[in-house]
Amino acid sequence: MELQAYLDRIGFTGRPALDLATLARIQRGHLEHIPYENLDVQLGRPVTIEPRDAFAKMVTGGRGGWCYEMNGLFGWALERIGFRVMRMTGAVLRAQRGDTAIGNHLALTVDLDEPYLVDVGLGDGPSEPIPLREGSYRQGWRTVRLERLDDGWWRFHNHELAFASSFDFRRQPADWDLLARQCRWLQTDPDSRFVQNLVCLRHQPDGVTALVGRVLKTVDAEGSRDHMLETPDAHAEALAAWFGIRLPEAAGLWPQIARRHEELFGPS
Known part of the structure; x- marks a missing residue:
């Protein structure tokens, strides 16, 4: 180290x-x-x-x-x-x-x-x-x-x-x-929010970018804005572009991410 x-x-x-x-x-x-x-x-x-x-x-x-x-x-x-x-x-x-x-x-x-x-x-x-x-x-x-x-x-x-x-x-x-x-x-534990939901956050010079499940969120002085990711490729691109994470095996998480979103918010 x-x-x-x-x-x-x-x-x-x-x-x-x-x-x-x-x-x-x-x-x-x-x-x-x-x-x-x-x-x-x-x-x-x-x-x-x-x-x-x-x-x-x-x-x-x-x-x-x-x-x-x-x-x-x-x-x-x-x-x-x-x-x-x-x-x-x-x-x-x-x-x-x-x-x-x-x-x-x-x-x-x-x-x-x-x-x-x-x-x-x-x-x-x-x-x-x-x-x-x-x-x-x-x-x-x-x-x-x-x-x-x-x-x-x-x-x-x-x-x-x-x-x-x-x-x-x-x-x-x-x-x-x-x-x-x-x-x-x-x-x-199944009741843990970290088990239930994928979460990524990163500070930017003027705000915070977050990925919660399939929702890409920007939070700054203007408020909070959401963008829905529709495909596993879009999800992988967001991980790489906004968080610098290039993890091929994360693509296998898409079915559970989509299922969790539907549990919380209903069919999109």
Whole structure:
């Protein structure tokens, strides 16, 4: 695992420094060059929480990943540069699902002049480091917010058009056993939304592009716009053009993608 290979993958040039500007550049570079995607889950391939596995897949293999892989690799790279990173047990949509959500997300903070929340694993989450202070933060075309909860919990509130509206975390070291159990559940249980739906997201300079099943979606300052993909070839072309994913075996997913769309929305 070589740090320079990761920096090349995310388009980072120059020598990284231990400052907020570098941290922000690396976060943005990761988000714009490495897509969030769950194709391995859809293909029934095991996914781990090990950064070494994420490196092989996303740096060497040119793929993307989901939160455990994205933030796992990101945290590894930041530590190699010299940043002080805390890995934490996160909980996406704990506001709606309660404590059963704890462990469905790996979250990170970095200590500089103060702690900063950094995240590349929510798909369409924050695009810049956020000081660990209550308040609203403008990030390009959208506004996000941090809220302090009871019992040491914090809540990140995503922008209003986001796929995941929030995640919670406590600033304490991650429970790796819980994260591993949740990682296994999310990729194997029929009730998991990651088992049910193909999802890819990638940050663009002025928005986010998403592929959810057979719907290609653009979200930016103008709102949200959908484009229906009608054929497996169109789906493969979207994966390659928008997310840089060229995976021939993904073509075999089209029947289940089309079937899932019909279950949710009826015949097209």
